[in-house]
Amino acid sequence: MDILNLTAVSLGEKIKAKEVSVKEATKACLGQIEKQDKTLNSFITVEPEKALEQAEKVQQKIDAGELTGPLAGVPVAVKDNMLVKGGLTTCASHILDHFHPAFSSTAVEKLQAAGAVILGKTNMDEFAMGSTTETSYFGPTRNPWNTEHVPGGSSGGSCAAVASGEAIYALGSDTGGSIRQPSSFCGVTGIKPTYGTVSRYGLVAYGSSLDQIGPIAKDVRDCATVLETIAGYDPKDSTSVKRDDYGFTKALTGSAKGLRIGIPEEYFGEGLDPEVKKSILDAAEALKAQGAEVSYFHLPLVEYAIPAYYIIACAEASSNLERFDGVKYGYRTKEYEGLHNMYKKTRSEGFGAEVKRRIILGSFVLSSGYYDAYYLKALRVKALIKKAFDEAFEKYDVILAPASPTTAPKLGESLSDPIQMYLGDIYTISVNLCGLPGITVPCGMDSKGLPIGVQFIGNVFREDHILQAGYAYEQTRTMEICPLCR
Amino acid sequence: MAKEYETVIGLEVHVELATKTKIFCGCSTAFGGAPNTHTCPVCTGMPGSLPVLNKKVLEYAVAVGLATNCDITRYSKFDRKNYFYPDNPQNYQISQLYLPICRNGHVDIDTAGGKKQIRIHEIHMEEDAGKLIHDEWNDTSLVDYNRSGVPLIEIVSEPDMRSADEVIAYLEKLRMTIQYLGASDCKLNEGSMRADVNLSVREVGSQKLGTRTEMKNINSFKAIQHAIEGERQRQIEELEEGREVIQETRRWDDNKESSRPMRSKEDAQDYRYFPDPDLTPIVISDEFLAKIKSQEPEMQDAKIARYQKEFDLPEYDAQIITSVKKMADFFEDTVALGANPKKVSNWLMGETMRLQKEKGMDQDQIPFSPENLASLIALTEDGSINSSVAKEVFEQVFADDVDPKQYVEEHGLKSMNDEGALRGIVEEKIAANPKAVEDYRGGKKKAIGAIVGQVMKETKGKADPGTVNKLIKEILG
Numbered sequence: 001m002d003i004l005n006l007t008a009v010s011l012g013e014k015i016k017a018k019e020v021s022v023k024e025a026t027k028a029c030l031g032q033i034e035k036q037d038k039t040l041n042s043f044i045t046v047e048p049e050k051a052l053e054q055a056e057k058v059q060q061k062i063d064a065g066e067l068t069g070p071l072a073g074v075p076v077a078v079k080d081n082m083l084v085k086g087g088l089t090t091c092a093s094h095i096l097d098h099f100h101p102a103f104s105s106t107a108v109e110k111l112q113a114a115g116a117v118i119l120g121k122t123n124m125d126e127f128a129m130g131s132t133t134e135t136s137y138f139g140p141t142r143n144p145w146n147t148e149h150v151p152g153g154s155s156g157g158s159c160a161a162v163a164s165g166e167a168i169y170a171l172g173s174d175t176g177g178s179i180r181q182p183s184s185f186c187g188v189t190g191i192k193p194t195y196g197t198v199s200r201y202g203l204v205a206y207g208s209s210l211d212q213i214g215p216i217a218k219d220v221r222d223c224a225t226v227l228e229t230i231a232g233y234d235p236k237d238s239t240s241v242k243r244d245d246y247g248f249t250k251a252l253t254g255s256a257k258g259l260r261i262g263i264p265e266e267y268f269g270e271g272l273d274p275e276v277k278k279s280i281l282d283a284a285e286a287l288k289a290q291g292a293e294v295s296y297f298h299l300p301l302v303e304y305a306i307p308a309y310y311i312i313a314c315a316e317a318s319s320n321l322e323r324f325d326g327v328k329y330g331y332r333t334k335e336y337e338g339l340h341n342m343y344k345k346t347r348s349e350g351f352g353a354e355v356k357r358r359i360i361l362g363s364f365v366l367s368s369g370y371y372d373a374y375y376l377k378a379l380r381v382k383a384l385i386k387k388a389f390d391e392a393f394e395k396y397d398v399i400l401a402p403a404s405p406t407t408a409p410k411l412g413e414s415l416s417d418p419i420q421m422y423l424g425d426i427y428t429i430s431v432n433l434c435g436l437p438g439i440t441v442p443c444g445m446d447s448k449g450l451p452i453g454v455q456f457i458g459n460v461f462r463e464d465h466i467l468q469a470g471y472a473y474e475q476t477r478t479m480e481i482c483p484l485c486r
Numbered sequence: 487m488a489k490e491y492e493t494v495i496g497l498e499v500h501v502e503l504a505t506k507t508k509i510f511c512g513c514s515t516a517f518g519g520a521p522n523t524h525t526c527p528v529c530t531g532m533p534g535s536l537p538v539l540n541k542k543v544l545e546y547a548v549a550v551g552l553a554t555n556c557d558i559t560r561y562s563k564f565d566r567k568n569y570f571y572p573d574n575p576q577n578y579q580i581s582q583l584y585l586p587i588c589r590n591g592h593v594d595i596d597t598a599g600g601k602k603q604i605r606i607h608e609i610h611m612e613e614d615a616g617k618l619i620h621d622e623w624n625d626t627s628l629v630d631y632n633r634s635g636v637p638l639i640e641i642v643s644e645p646d647m648r649s650a651d652e653v654i655a656y657l658e659k660l661r662m663t664i665q666y667l668g669a670s671d672c673k674l675n676e677g678s679m680r681a682d683v684n685l686s687v688r689e690v691g692s693q694k695l696g697t698r699t700e701m702k703n704i705n706s707f708k709a710i711q712h713a714i715e716g717e718r719q720r721q722i723e724e725l726e727e728g729r730e731v732i733q734e735t736r737r738w739d740d741n742k743e744s745s746r747p748m749r750s751k752e753d754a755q756d757y758r759y760f761p762d763p764d765l766t767p768i769v770i771s772d773e774f775l776a777k778i779k780s781q782e783p784e785m786q787d788a789k790i791a792r793y794q795k796e797f798d799l800p801e802y803d804a805q806i807i808t809s810v811k812k813m814a815d816f817f818e819d820t821v822a823l824g825a826n827p828k829k830v831s832n833w834l835m836g837e838t839m840r841l842q843k844e845k846g847m848d849q850d851q852i853p854f855s856p857e858n859l860a861s862l863i864a865l866t867e868d869g870s871i872n873s874s875v876a877k878e879v880f881e882q883v884f885a886d887d888v889d890p891k892q893y894v895e896e897h898g899l900k901s902m903n904d905e906g907a908l909r910g911i912v913e914e915k916i917a918a919n920p921k922a923v924e925d926y927r928g929g930k931k932k933a934i935g936a937i938v939g940q941v942m943k944e945t946k947g948k949a950d951p952g953t954v955n956k957l958i959k960e961i962l963g
Contacts, residue, residue, distance in 0.1 A: 083534045091533075102527055105534060202534040208763035237536050238765050316763055319566050322577035323531045327629070339627075343570055366568070366758035375760060 003028040004165030004485050008074045008222040011168055015062065015073040022062065022073035025168070026055040026117050029075040033119065033166045036484055041141045042151075042161040044080045045088050046120035051075065058115045070225050072115030077167035079158050080121035081128055082213065083202040084108050091204050092126045092136035095324045095331045095350030105202020106237070107171060107213045107230040114229045119167055123157030126352045127321065128178055128206040130154050131421050132414045135354040140411055143185060144484045145450055149408040152182030158216045159186035165485040169217035169226055173203055175210045176309055177403070177428025183216055183440040184403035184453025187480055189470070190216040191223045194460045195435030196241030198227075199234030205320040207313035208239075210432040219479070220441060220471040224248040227463070243461060251464035256472035257291030259465065262396035264299035267427055273406045276452050279444035280402050283454040286476045287400075287469060297395065300388050302430070304381045306422055309429040310358075311365050311378035318362025324350065357418065386434045393459040398469045400456060401427045403440045407450035427455060437463045441470045445480060489726075490690040493718045494698075495653055495683060496645035499660060500638050501670045502614065502678040503546045509613050509637035510537030510580065517676075521619075521630035529635035531575030536764050539564075543637040544587070544768065546669040547611050548778045550639060551588030553663050553785070554606055558775060562587045562768040564611070568758045572629050573615040581640075582610035583759045587768070593663065595655040604656050605644040612638050639669075645684065645695065650714040654707050657681060658809075665811040665850070666785050673848070674705050683713060686731070687721045696721070697731040701745050704738045713738045713745060720745075789814055797827035806835055812850035819856035825863045833859060837877065841884050854887040862890040874947050875899050902949045905957060908941070911949075912957045915940045926962060934958050 003011065003025055014020040030048045037043055055075075061067040078084055081091045083101035090096045104112070112118070125135040133156025134140040141156045143149040144164035151160040155172030159182035162170050172179040174192035183190030191214045198213040205211060215226035228249060233242040263284060268277055288294045326332035326346030333345035351359070365374035392399060405424055414421045431438040437460070440453040454473070456466040508515055511528035527535040551558050563585045566578040591606035616634040620627050641660065647653050661672040661679060672679040681704055686696035699721070704713050721731050736745040784792070786808045793804035808814045813834060820830045842849060862883060866876045871894055879899065882888045894900055902908055915937050916923060925933035934955070941954045 089533075096533070099533070101534065102532065103534075201536050204533040205764075236538060238538050239763075315760060319568055319578050319758070319760070322568060322570065323533065323575065325570060325572075325577055327572045328530060328575060329532070339572070363758060366760050368756045368758075371758075371760070 002485075004032055005481065006168065007218045008169040009070050009225055012070045012072060012074050016068075022055040022059040022117060023052060025073060026051050026075050026119070029119055029165070029167055032164065033161075036144070036164050036166060039142060039147055040144060040160050040164060040166070041139055042122055042157040042164065042166055043077070043120045044090055044092060044123050044136075044138050044157070047087060050087070051117055051119050054117045058117055061115065067115040069114045069229070071111070071229055073117065074115075074168050075117045075119050076111060077119050077122045077158055077161045077170040078108060079124055079155050079170070079172050081124060081173055081204045081206075082108055082171060083204070084118060084121065087121065089121065089204070090137070091128070092124045092138055093324075093351065093355070094137045095347070097137060097331065099330055101202075103202065105213075106199035106234045108202065110230045110232065111171070122155070122161055122167075122170060125154035125156070125178075126355050127204070127317070128154040128173060128175055128211075129317070129354050129358050131177070131181060131424055132409070132411075133157060133160075133182070134411065134415055135352055137352060142411070143408050143450070144482045145187060146408075146448070148410055149450060150185070150411055150414070152185035152404070152408055154178040154182075155190070155216060156182045156186075159183050159188050159190065162186070162188045162216050162218065163482045163484075165482070169215060169222055171213055171226075171230070172216045173206075173211055173213050174432065175207045175313060176425050176432050179214045179216060180403045180428050180431075180438055180440040180453070180455055181425070184442075184455070185408035185451065187442045187445075187451030187453070187482060188216055189219055189223050189439065189441050190214060191227060191439040191463070191466075192431065192437060193227060193231065193463060194241075194437045195432075196239055197231045197243065197437075197463075199232070199237040199240050201234055201236040205316070207316040207432075208320060209316060210309075210313055212432075220439070220467060220474050221249065221252055223439065224252060224467050224471075248463055248467055251467040252471040253468055254472060254475055255291065256287045256469060259287070259292040259398060259469055259472075260396045261287060261292045261294045261398045261400050261469065262297045262392055263294065263400050264302070264392075265296050266299050266302040267401045271405050271423070271426070272402060273446070275446040276402055276404070276406060279446075279452040280400070280454050283443040283473055284400050287473055290472050290476065292469070292472075294400075297392060299392060299399075301381070301385050302426065305385055305430045305433060306426060308378040308381040308385070309425070309433055310361065310422060311374050312382065312433070314358040314362030315366050315375050315378075316362070318359045318366065321351075321355070321359055326350070354415070354418070382433045385430055389430065389434050389436065389459075393462075397462070397465040398456050398458055400454065400469075403427060403453045403455040407446045407448065407452055431457055435460055437466055439466045439470050441474055442480065443473070443477075451480065491687045491718070491722050492690045492692075493648055493714070494645045494686050494688060494695060495647040495649075495714065496698075497641075497643045497647070497653065497656065498682040498684065498700075499641040499643075499657065500680040500682075501550075501641065501660075501664055501672060503543055503637040503639060504668060504670050505540055505542045505546070505637055507540055507542075508635035509540050509543050509611070510635055513635065515636050519632050521628070522632065524632040525634070529575070530631050531577070537580060537762075539765060539768070540637065543611055545778055546637075546667070547587050547609060547639050548770070548775070549667045549782065550641070550664055550669055551591060551609050552779060552782065553667055554588075554591040554593050554609070554641070554660075556588035556591030556606060556609060558770055559585055559587050559589060560770045561585065562770070564762045564765045564768075565759045566762045569755050571615070572627065573618050573634070575616065575631060575634055579613060579615065580762055580765070581612035584761065586610035593656065593659050595652060595659050597652055597655060602646075602652065604646045604652075607642045607644050609639050609641045612640060614638050645686075645698075650711045653683070653710060653714060657707070657710070662786060662809060662811070666783055668783070671850070674707065677705065680705065681710065683710065683717070685714060685717050685721070687718055687725070697733050699731065699733065700735045701738050702735060702748065703740075705740070709738060709740055712743055716744060786814075793827075797821065799827055799831055803828070803831040803835060807831055810849040812852065816852050816856055820859050823856055823860035825860040826867065829863045829867075830859065833863070833880070837880050838884070841881070853885075854883045858883050858887055858890055865890055865894060869950070870894065870900055872901050872947070872950050875901070878947070899948055902945055902953075905953060908945075908949055908953060908957060911941055911944055912937070912954060913961060915944070916958065916961060923962060934962075
């Protein structure tokens with residue numbers, strides 16, 4: 001039996017059945033990290049001793065019958081923009097490269113309470129700003145399927161860790177596709193829940209109105225199970241929502257019968273790689289064969305989503321990142337004269353190019369004289385896009401879409417042309433602008449041997465629909481196994 | 487002929503709300519803790535922390551809005567005001583710009599020319615900043631975030647005031663109203679009420695507003711008076727000498743009794759205000775509004791009317807007693823113990839205020855209990871002590887909140903009303919003052935005052951002057 005190929009739920013069952021000990025599971029992941037991470041660089045911080053110590057404690061609680069949940073004892077990796085007390089949280093930035101948080105994020109606390117063993121903190125684009133995990137201060141993460149390629153981003157470290165078996169599952173965050181796009185590039189499953197479902201307390205903010213934490217795992221059942229564990233109303237997060245039902249695994253019926261699936265014509269036009277297109281449309285056919293009603297429709301305003309998203313996300317980011325100033329914590333420049341020089345040098349040296357680009361863009365669109373023309377207009381566009389989705393969801397339960405126009409590009413190809421990189425977010429950002437849930441499920445490989453993922457988008461609070469679609473689709477095919485796990 | 491100028495003043499008043507905890511976290515708002523002890527990840531701007539609105543802040547802000555005749559914004563939002571400064575841990579202040587909680591209010595003030603309405607443009611909620619401490623010896627700056635996140639409301643008036651007297655009347659009205667609501671203690675000297683003065687001058691008769699300046703750091707009524715007079719003079723001089731008034735922010739220096747420029751409009755910051763995405767919009771329901779309205783305490787005007795009716799107090803007394811909420815409360819508490827209302831009012835308006843003034847205390851600082859004042863009044867009413875002894879005892883009550891009854895007994899201050907005991911002393915003093923006796927008998931009735939004085943001196947003030955007078959007249963026939 002190879003632990004690394006198990007899903008979180010099946011490993012959890014084996015741990016409960018005493019077929020595998022928590023320590024064995026943890027050691028298997030740590031061993032894979034030891035073996036692969038010099039190349040992959042999925043992790044910023046790995047703490048083997050702490051993980052093993054935790055494994056022992058969790059094992060005791062399982063043995064004592066205190067921990068009975070499905071994730072008890074299963075090793076997890078956490079994206080490095082979520083605070084975990086007792087270690088480093090860097091956001092892959094020089095400005096926080098020695099930062100020890102004083103508290104843990106709510107999502108992490110919920111996982112810990114469920115008996116998760118935290119292996120370490122995963123690499124990401126600096127402050128989650130990027131689509132390739134190349135903007136990290138700690139160097140890029142490589143795609144486990146082909147290390148010449150990027151894993152996508154910004155949760156590239158979490159996705160690469162899950163794909164390569166360095167972790168059984170992981171937490172990511174998604175502001176404009178940061179879970180769904182790298183899940184597609186790495187051949188794993190990742191869900192971004194409805195805004196407000198998982199507490200943002202302890203998630204270092206990028207775009208506060210768009211950020212959501214979500215699970216990254218091998219399959220849909222794992223994602224639903226992890227989401228059930230981390231979701232919940234949190235009085236510490238004003239934007240968190242009290243939902244009626246958090247029973248996500250109930251949606252995994254195995255049938256797609258009667259699901260109304262809409263395919264937006266606008267998502268399948270110019271710019272979409274033909275191999276990706278074929279793979280996605282094959283997935284639609286497979287669901288049709290399972291009894292889903294599949295049809296095409298027009299989704300207007302698609303071309304406005306990218307500018308609206310980058311204006312809103314950068315505006316919020318420019319303000320959210322003001323606190324990193326060298327005064328209270330984090331990096332401070334060595335030599336300076338006076339307060340303003342200290343601010344300037346600290347932030348110039350502490351932030352990378354992509355972060356600075358977005359801070360400058362965000363500051364610009366909020367400046368007096370430009371606020372109405374950019375920020376307010378972007379909010380209006382957002383409202384119109386939301387209306388377009390509302391109308392679509394009157395007719396459909398699920399919108400089927402690509403997660404990215406292409407499979408994973410080679411390292412170094414994307415950053416030279418940021419506009420091109422931003423355009424790659426076309427299929428994922430509307431979901432964040434509208435607060436919708438979206439899931440990426442592997443649907444095939446291109447001729448270069450790189451994974452392709454299909455995205456299912458649901459109406460707000462209708463994770464059940466996309467989990468049902470994703471799970472039903474998953475049953476129609478065999479999961480590809482990453483070469484590093486074979 | 488010299489031109490005549492009119493002063494046009496608008497105020498931005500910051501009031502610190504009397505909540506137990508901060509506006510966006512559970513930290514204490516208590517004054518005077520050791521630096522950075524009333525702090526948490528939220529009010530120190532730690533990454534990953536999020537603000538959650540303290541509902542009490544909203545209740546106070548709405549209560550103040552209702553009491554100042556404002557429209558309550560039913561859909562209101564918080565905005566971020568972005569600027570870098572170390573006392574501001576997030577480098578943005580959470581405030582309200584686009585949809586403040588209250589708008590379009592007014593209060594009435596009494597001026598030399600009668601009642602006048604001062605309009606309120608808006609009231610918004612915001613968080614206070616921390617405090618910087620500059621250690622010039624070590625050339626370093628330290629920051630204390632205990633104040634960071636303390637809730638404030640900012641009350642912005644229209645430019646409706648024309649003199650320092652009107653400004654002070656407006657501030658006193660606001661202070662009294664807010665104290666009555668219990669929303670703040672409004673102490674200028676402790677910074678729980680702060681006023682920024684926007685001032686311009688224009689020729690009398692002109693409808694156009696002149697260029698204004700804003701003065702900050704004014705923390706007493708005296709300073710407000712001087713700052714307004716000084717700034718008016720300065721602006722008039724600029725104009726008379728053919729210069730223009732520059733739109734700028736000026737800082738008042740209490741020691742130098744003058745203001746100097748802080749920053750001009752040119753280097754005014756762009757605060758890049760935008761709605762705070764971490765806080766959801768505030769929707770005020772009918773129920774919430776009704777609840778706040780129902781909680782509104784009896785305000786000054788109602789109290790004045792009631793005191794006249796219920797306690798037969800003169801309007802003048804009622805006005806003074808109720809001008810400070812704590813004094814009105816104290817008055818009511820003492821009367822509730824059975825004390826004569828007019829006597830309570832006399833002690834408060836007379837000796838209490840005299841001693842407060844003498845000791846530089848505020849009118850809401852009453853350092854003794856209603857029980858002890860009631861007991862003192864009872865001692866005077868049953869004749870146990872005379873009025874001069876009462877004053878002496880009151881000083882002790884004021885200083886140490888002593889129990890008057892016990893104090894009188896311990897110090898043997900009980901009145902000597904016993905004619906038998908007094909007769910001997912009176913006879914002795916009559917014998918010692920033949921001149922006074924002669925004058926008295928010669929028709930100078932006032933001459934016996936000297937004898938009374940000596941008896942009082944001999945008895946250390948305990949003798950009842952009425953009884954002494956009676957005895958002297960009796961003996962002298």
